[in-house]
Amino acid sequence: MISDLTQRISHLKYLKFYLISTLFGLLALLPLLIRGPFYSHILVMIFLHAAAAASWNLIGGYAGQLSLGHAAFYGIGAYTSTLLFVQWGISPWLGMLAGGGVAALVAGLVSFPCFKLRGPFFTLATIAFGEVVRILAIYFRELTRGAIGITIPFRPGIENLMFHGKMAYCYFALVTMMTVFFVSFLIERSRFGYYLVALRGDEDAAQALGVNTTMCKLMAMMLSAFFTAICGTFAAQYVLFIEPISEFSIDRSILFALISIIGGIGTAAGPIIGSFILTPLQEFLRAWLGGQYQGLHIFIYGCILIAVVMLLPEGVIIWMRAIGRRIVPPIRSRG
């Protein structure tokens, strides 16, 4: 009886693994199937936003520390690699790692003292942090060229992480997204992941049980900042132009959080699902409404956010799970 049960469990475990692999295999086919630069662009943005939202999810979702300052890390990633490339010709591949490192370091230094703040106070501190970075980026003109921004010269080649067409960008974004997904997936099943979920539920109780909550939050934050910065570098290489006001804007921080929430906060697949819903919506609305109805697409975001929080706080993923349960019925405990 028991061996039968364990067999079924391990069978299910592999089933999930096969399922995920198949889904990613299908995603990898998508760039080949899609025609036209507009749709390819949307796909790049879906993968990129999913990767950034999944990075945010490490601290905001699993650990429940609602940061609204993540645009700072995104911007740090974009600026570090771009400045290294434009000033000294250092490859964006190295710049990407450097940007991730700088972002993780800044995240560690800034958030360590902030972690004694809880709930909304932590959020307020992250907003203030994001604003400080934005103001400094505009102010230090000699380094960042201020509000004018920096145009990255287009020198296509794998060593410069620049390509003709959008196909290569699609795959690069997909790989980034998959990397963050698997990191989340592994964390979710690790002791560290359980610590994070425990401290999200009740930090005092987790602490009383011997979890070093500050250390856990710190590690989650640094990992999160590292991957967010990588997304920033990639976006800079894709758009080939950066300027502080949009790179560091709080709207961007909200977007990452919003995508996670719509998909399912604190789950590995949630940000990907959320991005597949929200990013095409954003791009279509932007293309259709464009400049003539300024603000309308963010107005729609706001309404979606309100509706999701009120009606579906666990995200769309609970629908997916319900469908999954139909296909593979859960094991009922007998006896």
Place this chain on the structure above:
Amino acid sequence: MVDLMTIGQIALNGLLLGGIYALISIGLTIIFGVIRVINFAHGEFLMLSMYASFWLFQILGIDPYLSILIIIPIFFIAGWLTQRAFIQPILKGPALMQIFITVGISLAMMNGALFLWKADYRSVTPSYAAITFKMGNFLIGLPRLVAFLSSIVIVLILYLFLKKTHLGRAIRAVAQDREAALLMGINMRRIYLIAFGIGTACVGVAGPLLLPIYPVFPTVGTYFVLIAFVVVVLGGMGNMTGAFIGGLIIGLIEAFSGFFITPQLQSLVYFVIFILLLLLKPSGLMGVVGAEEIGMK
């Protein structure tokens, strides 16, 4: 060389502006103190009240100061409805969702305004907007003085209301100890609705008072709400007196930092103060110890 006169003039300007900050912040701090929700949409309510006053002036020719009388009841009801429709249903949910609901409301309101009225800066110039008069050696703009004095009057009225009336006592009781208040037979839901209404009505007053001084545009609320957050943390979350004094202090800091430091870095000063305060004394100058942890539960 900066002489004493200039310093005095700067301090005076700062204090006058601080009065308005105090009024905006008191609305925020009442909502936080009673409902324990940080209202990220507070600044957007201010923006809407400025627009309301602007259009009343533009279309019906109603003076901004007079429009306050129309705007107060509308904003009280708007706050009541916001609490009823959006906040109340998720009060028992996780704190994360309470933050997001007000962020969502803020986004929708700000961009709704951008959609309807475009990003243009709009201002009204009633005949008295440019009047300045001399007090001793100092120059005072009439709109700033009116804004300051009105803010003080409103704060005093609110203070008396909370201290002397039965309803005011009930509101304070909920802010101090929810369980005990519930045991005393206070209808919490009703108190929440009233508190959100009052908090919103505060910016309903502040908007028209600001209009002759400051132009209105869709993102104007963000600027003021960030200041209000600093003020509220400075004074201690939920502390009215603290918010009042905090407003004046931030007004002074703004005036002096605008004079001595480059204007581009002016807002940096608040944020640095804000972060330092959160880290060193999150309960604020006059707040209750441990208030920074209450938001979580």
